Structures are given as C-alpha cells and as structure tokens.
Amino acid sequence: MSAPAALEIRGLKKSFGPAEIIRGVDLVVPKGERHAVIGPNGAGKSTLFNLISGLLVPTSGEVVLNGARISGRPAFEINRRGLSRSFQVTNIFPRMSVFENIRCGVLWSANQKYAFWRGVQSAAGVAERTEKVLDEIGLTDRREVLAGVLTYAEQRALEIGITVAGGAEVILLDEPTAGMSRHETDRAVGLIRRISEGRTLMIVEHDMGVVFGLADRISVLVYGEIVATGPPAEIRASAKVKEAYLGEEAHA
Amino acid sequence: MSDTTASNSRSGETIRANPRSSALRAAGPWLLSAAALVALPFIFRSDTYLTVMSLMGIAIVFALSYNMMLGQTGMLSFGHAVYYGLGAYFVVHGMNWAIATRAPIPLPLMPLVGGIAGLGFAVIFGWLSTKRSGTTFSMISLGLAELVGSSSLILRTFFGGEEGITTNRTKLLRLTDWSFGSQFQMYYLIAAWCLISAVVMYALTRTPFGRMCNAVRENPERAQFVGYNPQVVRYIAFCLSGFFAGIAGALAGINFELANANLFGAAQSGTVLLATFIGGIGTFVGPVLGAVLVSYLQVMLSDITEVWQLYFGLMFIAVVMFAPGGLAGLVQMHAPVVRAGVIGRLMPSYLMAIVPALLLLLGVVMLIEMTVQLAVKQSEGPAMKLFGIGFNANQPWPWLLMVVLLASAYALFRLVSPRLSAAWDSARVTAAERGIVI
Structure with missing residues (x-):
C-alpha cells in the first residue's frame, strides 16, 4: 500500500490568451516523496509551480492538497494549509535583517496572525523556531545583516529558510541551485536534503546531478505536458525522455 | 536535543541578556x-x-x-x-x-x-x-x-x-x-x-x-x-x-x-x-x-x-x-563612524564643504528674493538690503554678482568633494576594520 497523496494534480491547464502553457497535467505526489520536475526552458515548469502555489489561477483542472482542493484559492490561504514555496528569482525582504526575514516566515504558523496588541518578542516559540531555522540554513552568524546585502548563495539559503520556516508539509523549490558554483550547489543540496526530511518536496531543477542525486521520482515536462514520470533510473533509460529533453541538453 | 539547546542558549543570550537592563x-x-x-x-x-x-x-x-x-x-x-x-x-x-x-x-x-x-x-x-x-x-x-x-x-x-x-x-x-x-x-x-x-x-x-x-x-x-x-x-x-x-x-x-x-x-x-x-x-x-x-x-x-x-x-x-x-x-549614516571613533577625520573636509554650501545657499536665496522683489512686490520698488548694504534689484550687477557667487560655489564644491569622499572612505574602512557593521 503506497503512502497517501500529499499533492494531486488533475487535468491542470493554463492558457495566457491563445497560448496554452500547461496543457493537461496529471500528477500524484505521495507524502514524503522528493519529486523533481525537469524539462527544457519554456516547458512550463515555473508556471506549474505558480499554479500549484496559488500565484496563478488555472484555466481548468484542479490541485488537491492532502485531500482538499486548493486551486483557485489565494496564495496566502494555500500557504496556511501547509504548502510553501521558494522562487526562481530570489524573493526575500531585502531591507530587513536575516533574523526578521526568517521570523516573518514563522509568525503565521505560530498563530500570531495580525496581532498588533502584543509584542513580537513575547510570542511563544517564535524566537526559538527562528533560531532553529537560522541554524539549519547556516546563517546564525549573519542574523543582524540586512538580507539585501547577503551574498547570492546566502540569499538562496535564506530563500529556502523563509520557505520552510512556517513548517509547511509540502515544499516547492524553484531552481534552488541556479547560478551557484559547484561547491555552493553541494552545500545547497545538503541543506535541501535536511529540510525535506519528513516532508514532501517538489523541486524544479536544471542541474541533472542534483536532480538524479536527490529525487525519489522525476517528472519530465515538455511543452506543458508530462511525458514521463518515474524513478531516476527509469527516466535516465527512457528513450522518449532522451529525445525530448536529455539529448537536447547533451548537444547544447 | 542537546545540540539544539546549545545553539539556542548561544543565540538566546543576545536576545534575553539581562532582562532588567534591556x-x-x-x-x-x-x-x-x-x-x-x-x-x-x-x-x-x-x-x-x-x-x-x-x-x-x-x-x-x-x-x-x-x-x-x-x-x-x-x-x-x-x-x-x-x-x-x-x-x-x-x-x-x-x-x-x-x-x-x-x-x-x-x-x-x-x-x-x-x-x-x-x-x-x-x-x-x-x-x-x-x-x-x-x-x-x-x-x-x-x-x-x-x-x-x-x-x-x-x-x-x-x-x-x-x-x-x-x-x-x-x-x-x-x-x-x-x-x-x-x-x-x-x-x-x-x-x-x-x-x-x-x-x-x-x-x-x-x-x-x-x-x-x-x-x-x-x-x-x-x-x-x-x-x-x-x-x-x-x-x-x-x-x-x-x-x-x-x-x-x-x-x-x-x-x-x-x-x-x-x-x-x-x-x-x-x-x-x-x-x-x-x-x-x-x-x-x-x-x-x-x-x-x-x-x-x-x-x-x-x-x-x-x-x-x-x-x-x-x-x-x-x-x-x-x-x-x-x-x-x-x-x-554617521553612527558607525562615530562608534569607531573616527568622526574627527571627517571634520576638516566638512568644514571645507561648509563654505561652498553657504555660498550656494546665499546665491540661491538672493536670486529668489530679487525675483520676488521685482515680480511680486513691485509696489515696494526695487530697493533691497543684504547685510546692511542697499542695492536695487533692477540693476544688473547684483544679479551678476550672485551668478558669479553660484559659479564659484560650484567650483569650490568640485574641489572639496574628492577630499570629502576620500575622508568618508577611510573612515568607513576603519569602522569596518574595527568590526562595526555598516
């Protein structure tokens, strides 16, 4: 008996005007799986993430999180239900300290809501949780620095930290290692492995080393459709995938 | 368990250090x-x-x-x-x-x-x-x-x-x-x-x-x-x-x-x-x-x-x-420089910069006031006073003087500004060396 589905995508479509970007995606991601989405540029990987996380509303089809339909709900509500995401382009709070950045990720899940009648210091568990995340992403020493002046790799780590700070069960990471050196990538992969422990992870990634090292299963998205889903070995062996994507990449 | 408490107490110190004094x-x-x-x-x-x-x-x-x-x-x-x-x-x-x-x-x-x-x-x-x-x-x-x-x-x-x-x-x-x-x-x-x-x-x-x-x-x-x-x-x-x-x-x-x-x-x-x-x-x-x-x-x-x-x-x-x-x-902006104790390094160039700044201010103010005297306060005539010196705003020489003043203020600024930025850089570098976050 396989694990129950954390995320279920059924017949998902998205058009921008006449252009159909996502052309009917069906995918089931079981609880606790690390699932990678790969595909050539323009395949619609980021659009797929935007649809799942509520940044975009699907034209048709639905997204189900832990048995509840989330498609069409606003992004903040989807986040409150336990799905959190990072962005391909670093998306942090630049003129706030690293500590504040992480704390903003913690507040809602610590049931602080819009409280303007009590101090943020006094909120139970918030500081501890923030410290723990800072420690996990290795930025404890940089806690007082403004997020905007961190190095690129540090900002990417902070981005992941904000994403996981609220303790979401389902994490979507959009190209977390893009633009990193080999060494930085290795560190980032270690971080992703740690933070996704016991959670469901969906990751868009171009670095095939990262993808094949990290993922339990891989889906290949080409022109808005999933052409194959399976364990890394199966994907590596698939002629269809080679033709559609890996081959193209190897020639490039 | 033990290592999370260790990391918490380390960072916790900075938050809860001596509640009464904070x-x-x-x-x-x-x-x-x-x-x-x-x-x-x-x-x-x-x-x-x-x-x-x-x-x-x-x-x-x-x-x-x-x-x-x-x-x-x-x-x-x-x-x-x-x-x-x-x-x-x-x-x-x-x-x-x-x-x-x-x-x-x-x-x-x-x-x-x-x-x-x-x-x-x-x-x-x-x-x-x-x-x-x-x-x-x-x-x-x-x-x-x-x-x-x-x-x-x-x-x-x-x-x-x-x-x-x-x-x-x-x-x-x-x-x-x-x-x-x-x-x-x-x-x-x-x-x-x-x-x-x-x-x-x-x-x-x-x-x-x-x-x-x-x-x-x-x-x-x-x-x-x-x-x-x-x-x-x-x-x-x-x-x-x-x-x-x-x-x-x-x-x-x-x-x-x-x-x-x-x-x-x-x-x-x-x-x-x-x-x-x-x-x-x-x-x-x-x-x-x-x-x-x-x-x-x-x-x-x-x-x-x-x-x-x-x-x-x-x-x-x-x-x-x-x-x-x-x-x-x-x-x-000056706080780190003050904390590093090098604010004194900025003073000479600040003092130098005051001169063109005051000249600039004077020039701009006079040009505005002379314009107002001619355009708005026509009934009072063109006679004005500056530092006790009387002059007429409808004559060319006060205007010329102010334009010269502005031009020299600008030239002085150009002269001083490299020194000012050099002083700034040195002060900030020292502050950074002394471990003060800018």
Whole structure:
C-alpha cells in the first residue's frame, strides 16, 4: 500500500490568451516523496509551480492538497494549509535583517496572525523556531545583516529558510541551485536534503546531478505536458525522455 | 536535543541578556523624552515658543501616523489630511455638544473623539483604497481627499462653510483647576498626547503586525507565501494610521478652537508628506525630526519671506536627491563612524564643504528674493538690503554678482568633494576594520 497523496494534480491547464502553457497535467505526489520536475526552458515548469502555489489561477483542472482542493484559492490561504514555496528569482525582504526575514516566515504558523496588541518578542516559540531555522540554513552568524546585502548563495539559503520556516508539509523549490558554483550547489543540496526530511518536496531543477542525486521520482515536462514520470533510473533509460529533453541538453 | 539547546542558549543570550537592563534601555529614551517635554516650557518661556512647541507636538503625532503607512508599510498617501481634518471637526462638534449638554467629559479625553472619527473614516475609506497598492493606492487617496474636500463645501451645516466651526475649550468639565485656556496648559495637553501616541505607535512596530507591515512594504508577493494577506496588513495599517491622524487633528482643533476646510486640504496632506520625508521615513524618529523642523520653519520662515513654501519645495527636492534617508538617515549614516571613533577625520573636509554650501545657499536665496522683489512686490520698488548694504534689484550687477557667487560655489564644491569622499572612505574602512557593521 503506497503512502497517501500529499499533492494531486488533475487535468491542470493554463492558457495566457491563445497560448496554452500547461496543457493537461496529471500528477500524484505521495507524502514524503522528493519529486523533481525537469524539462527544457519554456516547458512550463515555473508556471506549474505558480499554479500549484496559488500565484496563478488555472484555466481548468484542479490541485488537491492532502485531500482538499486548493486551486483557485489565494496564495496566502494555500500557504496556511501547509504548502510553501521558494522562487526562481530570489524573493526575500531585502531591507530587513536575516533574523526578521526568517521570523516573518514563522509568525503565521505560530498563530500570531495580525496581532498588533502584543509584542513580537513575547510570542511563544517564535524566537526559538527562528533560531532553529537560522541554524539549519547556516546563517546564525549573519542574523543582524540586512538580507539585501547577503551574498547570492546566502540569499538562496535564506530563500529556502523563509520557505520552510512556517513548517509547511509540502515544499516547492524553484531552481534552488541556479547560478551557484559547484561547491555552493553541494552545500545547497545538503541543506535541501535536511529540510525535506519528513516532508514532501517538489523541486524544479536544471542541474541533472542534483536532480538524479536527490529525487525519489522525476517528472519530465515538455511543452506543458508530462511525458514521463518515474524513478531516476527509469527516466535516465527512457528513450522518449532522451529525445525530448536529455539529448537536447547533451548537444547544447 | 542537546545540540539544539546549545545553539539556542548561544543565540538566546543576545536576545534575553539581562532582562532588567534591556527593559531600562528600552524605557530610557522615553523617560528622557518625557522629562524634556516637561522641562521645555521652562526653558522656552515666551508665548511664541509655547505656540510653536504646541504645533510641533501636533505635527509629530501627525507625521508619525503618516509614517505608519509610508515608512513602515510602503503606502504613499496624498490624502492623509482627510483623517486629520475630520478628527478636528469631530472634536470641535464633540466639545460643543459636551458644552451644550453639560456632558461630564473633561477636555483631556476629547482627542479620543478625533481619534475615533479618524479611525471610523479610515475603516470606510481604507476598505476601498487598500484593495490596491502602489500608484493606484496613491491615486485613490488623492481622489478621496478631493471627495471629502468638496463635501465640506456642500455639507455646510456640519463643516460650517468657508469659516468653519469654532468652540471654546475652557467650557468643558474640569477635573483640576486647569482650564486649558492658556497656551502653557494647552502645551502640556498636547505634549502628553504626543508622548502617549508616540509610545503606542512605536510599540506597534514591535508587534507581529508591525513586522508584517515591513514585510509587505519590502515584498508583498513574498508576504503572501508566508501566509499573510497583504491587503489585510495594509488595511489594518491604514485604520490605525487614521486613528492617530484623527488624534493629531483633534489636538489641532482644540489648540485653535477651530476646525475649517484648510485642515484637510491638499496643502496639509502635502506638508505631512514633506515633514515625514525630510525627517526620514526609514527610522521611527525620522518623522519626529521632520515634524519639529518643518513646524519651526513654517513659523520662522513665514515671518521672514513671503515665498517660504518655495524654500520648502527646494529643501524637499534637495533631501529627495541627496539624502533620501532624510535627517535621520544622515545621522544614522554617521553612527558607525562615530562608534569607531573616527568622526574627527571627517571634520576638516566638512568644514571645507561648509563654505561652498553657504555660498550656494546665499546665491540661491538672493536670486529668489530679487525675483520676488521685482515680480511680486513691485509696489515696494526695487530697493533691497543684504547685510546692511542697499542695492536695487533692477540693476544688473547684483544679479551678476550672485551668478558669479553660484559659479564659484560650484567650483569650490568640485574641489572639496574628492577630499570629502576620500575622508568618508577611510573612515568607513576603519569602522569596518574595527568590526562595526555598516
């Protein structure tokens, strides 16, 4: 008996005007799986993430999180239900300290809501949780620095930290290692492995080393459709995938 | 388990180090401010000073309320005077009602009436305007200001037309023998409300909501993906800001014993934007500095020159261009250099830079004043005086002199500026070497 589905995508479509970007995606991601989405540029990987996380509303089809339909709900509500995401382009709070950045990720899940009648210091568990995340992403020493002046790799780590700070069960990471050196990538992969422990992870990634090292299963998205889903070995062996994507990449 | 506690205690130290001393450090600036507010009337005794200081207190509350939106939440409003003006009207009506019905409400509580009025209208108007952010929000705020402004001329029974409505602050229930008739007593009423409002507004920045205001200012999209609805954050900020603007307006209404349409005019909305920005929107104290400076200049400059608003405009442009962090930003910029103990290195080049700065100021002021003399004050003739030297503005030589002055000021600046930036760089490098974060 396989694990129950954390995320279920059924017949998902998205058009921008006449252009159909996502052309009917069906995918089931079981609880606790690390699932990678790969595909050539323009395949619609980021659009797929935007649809799942509520940044975009699907034209048709639905997204189900832990048995509840989330498609069409606003992004903040989807986040409150336990799905959190990072962005391909670093998306942090630049003129706030690293500590504040992480704390903003913690507040809602610590049931602080819009409280303007009590101090943020006094909120139970918030500081501890923030410290723990800072420690996990290795930025404890940089806690007082403004997020905007961190190095690129540090900002990417902070981005992941904000994403996981609220303790979401389902994490979507959009190209977390893009633009990193080999060494930085290795560190980032270690971080992703740690933070996704016991959670469901969906990751868009171009670095095939990262993808094949990290993922339990891989889906290949080409022109808005999933052409194959399976364990890394199966994907590596698939002629269809080679033709559609890996081959193209190897020639490039 | 053991290693998480280890990391927590290490970082926990920096947060909870000695709670008593940190509580004192938090309360210290407020106790000092309170002491200063109590002492000021004994240092500046004249009625003029009391009047100016009362205006400053009102302006501080207004500017701080404005910065809850602009600086904290990133909402640029062009119509904040709406809530200020309505606060004034409601308090004046409230006072007249209390006087007529002999309601047992003492004057010191009356500003709350203005606050509640400001809040009430912010709840209504904010519901509309905070659905959008950025430029759209600014435009809606302008539209709402226009709407309320024109309503005031239509609803004459409430707004009293051009003259507005008046009241008498001494006729309310008295709890002590203070009637608040004198400016001295009025000053203390304003000072008390100013301090209370400032403490509360500061405390608001230290709440979960306050932090999310910053997050929404920085990156509203990201705020959604940590579970917050940016619209709700903006709406709450708008309402609370309206409350304190209403308090400020009520203080103005009580102070002048008058509420008229000027209080919520575009000029009033402009002034609070100016004051807040000149003081600096990036820090909590910035708007306080701006409110003090602008209120002072409004009184002082309007005595000296007819075109004082023009100088305000120039000052505003200068701040926006050269010191976008405002006065507080300039101070903050120097903090690491002072802590590193190398501020002395900047002094020689600062002293050198003062010369062209003063020449520039003199040149600009004279060009403006000569223009005004010729264009506006034709009836008084062209005769003017500078440092006791008489001259005629319709002759070419004073103009020539000023142009030469400006040109040499510019040349001097070019000469000094490399030295200035070199001094800056060396001071900052030293500060960084001494482990001070810039």
